[in-house]
Structure formats: structure tokens, C-alpha cells
Amino acid sequence: MTSSTVQTRHFDSWDPAAIHGFLSTAYDPKLRIRSKARYRFTHHSVDTGPFTMATVHHTGQLDMGANNLEGLVITHTRTARIDRACGGSTNRFGPGDVYLVTKPGEPCSARWQPGEVEICVLDLSVLEQVATTAPTRRPGPIRFTDLGAVDAALARQWRNTTSYVNGVVLNNPTASAQPLVIGNAARMLAAAALVAFPNTAFTEPTAADRNDASTATLRRAINFMEEHADRDISASDIAGAAGVSLRAVQLAFRRHRGTTPMAYLRRIRLARAHHDLVLADPRQETVSAIASRWGFASHSRFTARYHASYGVPPRETLNA
Known part of the structure; x- marks a missing residue:
């Protein structure tokens, strides 16, 4: 966290x-x-x-x-x-x-x-958090094997990621004041770096990881997410609460929910934002403020995700 x-x-x-x-x-x-x-x-x-x-x-x-x-x-x-x-x-x-x-x-x-x-x-701790969310994470420190980007496309992806963080997160005072938004942005940058530059972060999961990727692990992880959705938690925090390795919790979500721990956490936060929109006074609250509170920096992306889940734009819920 x-x-x-x-x-x-x-x-x-x-x-x-x-x-x-x-x-x-x-x-x-x-x-x-x-x-x-x-x-x-x-x-x-x-x-x-x-x-x-x-x-x-x-x-x-x-x-x-x-x-x-x-x-x-x-x-x-x-x-x-x-x-x-x-x-x-x-x-x-x-x-x-x-x-x-x-x-x-x-x-x-x-x-x-x-x-x-x-x-x-x-x-460097953010890199460890992101690398260990993948089911193929190698135990031990991450070592970069080359200082240049893997190829031009991944270099462009890095530039696009920093452009998004600068433009949507850091230039938005409402969003950048929220720890959830900053935590998400940090892990986004770390994930882009691990993809763009050659490193030793990935290998095959162990038999113990596969065995631990159970419904009991999933249940413990979801309970922790529900309780701490308002805090800046990472996949490593979720795995620690579930009592398994980071690879195991990632495998559990892929196996039983067809998603990742952090994507599932975004669903929980979207539901919390919906709850706040239903109860909010439109004279005192805005969609952007509520979205940022729950870790959504981009107003347009939040609106699209909300509409896909609830069938109406968030402003309509706020004004109802």
C-alpha cells in the first residue's frame, strides 16, 4: 500500500x-x-x-x-x-x-x-509489485538485461503511457490528489517499463502456485478487496492477505474469474462509485470528483466503463 x-x-x-x-x-x-x-x-x-x-x-x-x-x-x-x-x-x-x-x-x-x-x-518497489502480479514472476530481484527498448513499438507505448500520466493524471488536480489514482498511475508506468525494457521478471509458475490458486484463495482475496477498496492496495497486498504467493493469487483469478486481481478491484471500485453517485447531491458533488475518489483519473474512460456496466452515463445517475 x-x-x-x-x-x-x-x-x-x-x-x-x-x-x-x-x-x-x-x-x-x-x-x-x-x-x-x-x-x-x-x-x-x-x-x-x-x-x-x-x-x-x-x-x-x-x-x-x-x-x-x-x-x-x-x-x-x-x-x-x-x-x-x-x-x-x-x-x-x-x-x-x-x-x-x-x-x-x-x-x-x-x-x-x-x-x-x-x-x-x-x-523499485513499484516494479516488484507489478512484476509479481504476473503468474510467471521469477522469485528475487528484477534485473534488466539491456538498457534500450525492445523495439520501436514498445518505445512508442512507453511514450504514450507517460503522455497519459502527464496529461490525464498529473495535470488534473482533482485526480492527482487521490492516492488511488497515483497508485494506479505508478503501476501503469511500472508495467510499461517491464514490457518495454528486457528484464528477468518472468518465468514459469511453480507447482505450489498452481495448487494454491484455489477457490479458498479467491474468496480470501475478494474479502480483502471489499474491505480495503478505498485504499491504495496492490496485487502484493492482496496476495499477502490471501496467504499465498503473488503468482498464486493471479492464477486464482484467471482460473476462477477469467480476470486479474487489479481488474476485479476496479469492478469493486466502480460499484462503490455508483453507490456514491446514487446518494450524492448534484449541487455539491461532481462525477469527476467521485470518479477520482475511487481511482479513475480519466473522466471519459470512467464514463464509458460506467455506461457499459449500468446502461446510463454517470451524470444521469448523479442527477436522478
Whole structure:
């Protein structure tokens, strides 16, 4: 379970010492940075706790080195060109490219030409939550085996995911204030990262996982969801409450409900939103506020899902 307070920060400076101090605090206390000429550096970020989204722009050529970046750092170059050295190999990235800056805990260096990049920093615990919801999760830490995206289509999928999170979640004050929305967005980013970049997160389920994927496991999991639907719970929380592995609870839902634990949780939350809409005073409540309260960031997606389940748009229920 996570709780978060969204913090927006903006930094804009021509002072090399101030720039170094800011980046050292934000990314790596031992960060090295050097430039041959005076330059302007701007950094706009939204820190939610489980993830941070940042847009960074500078006007000079920067040589940078990091020893131990916090979390998984994923970069999308918008206009900049970057030469990165990591693990004995060097790569060049240009506009549109998506890549991991380095493997967690490994040093790297880069030459960053003038331009703009988008950076996403994911807490490693969120990756573990998402990876272990899959029935093929390998026990132990996740290890990334390559720093580039698997292919262009998955790189595009990552860009689309960050665009959605920035546009629909972080730019919506009503939605971004809700822990359920932020938790869902964090796991969405983590899932996209695990698909986009090669890693060791998946293997075959064990015989014990298959044996534990029973109706009793399903019942315990659903009871926990019903009781805690208003909290930011993950599949790992659900599995812990059911007393089985994460793979087992995923298999139980696939076997007996034809869905995933998190999809089933969304159904419960949709029903809770329906209940709130029925009881709400339309002079004091809005559809968007109720949807956000139950973890639905996108008004249009909530409306479509609600209409499919209840046969009317949510506004009609609210105004009835």
C-alpha cells in the first residue's frame, strides 16, 4: 500500500554551482557535471512518491557522471542528443528515443547536447509489485538485461503511457490528489517499463502456485478487496492477505474469474462509485470528483466503463 503527497517543483538557473547542487539533491549526491560554456538549465518535476516525472532543458553541452541513481531512471529524448557510456558500451540517442539511463546501482556517464528530455524515475518497489502480479514472476530481484527498448513499438507505448500520466493524471488536480489514482498511475508506468525494457521478471509458475490458486484463495482475496477498496492496495497486498504467493493469487483469478486481481478491484471500485453517485447531491458533488475518489483519473474512460456496466452515463445517475 502507498500514500503520497504530490509535489511540483520548478528550477531555473544559469549558476553552475546551483545547478550541480540541485541535481545532486534530486538524483545522486555524487553526481558529476561539467560544461565548457555558460548555460541555462531548467527542470520542472512532479514528485508523487512512487514516481517522479520531469521535463529538463538546457542550452549548453554537458558532461555528466552518476554513481548510484535512485530508482529506475527512464529517459525520453525530445529534442536533445545524448551519448551515454554504461557497462562498457556507448550508445547515442536522438529525438524520440527511449532508454534506461543505467541499471539500478550501476555507474554511468553521458554527454548531453543542448535540448530537452523527459525523465521518469520509478521506485523499485513499484516494479516488484507489478512484476509479481504476473503468474510467471521469477522469485528475487528484477534485473534488466539491456538498457534500450525492445523495439520501436514498445518505445512508442512507453511514450504514450507517460503522455497519459502527464496529461490525464498529473495535470488534473482533482485526480492527482487521490492516492488511488497515483497508485494506479505508478503501476501503469511500472508495467510499461517491464514490457518495454528486457528484464528477468518472468518465468514459469511453480507447482505450489498452481495448487494454491484455489477457490479458498479467491474468496480470501475478494474479502480483502471489499474491505480495503478505498485504499491504495496492490496485487502484493492482496496476495499477502490471501496467504499465498503473488503468482498464486493471479492464477486464482484467471482460473476462477477469467480476470486479474487489479481488474476485479476496479469492478469493486466502480460499484462503490455508483453507490456514491446514487446518494450524492448534484449541487455539491461532481462525477469527476467521485470518479477520482475511487481511482479513475480519466473522466471519459470512467464514463464509458460506467455506461457499459449500468446502461446510463454517470451524470444521469448523479442527477436522478
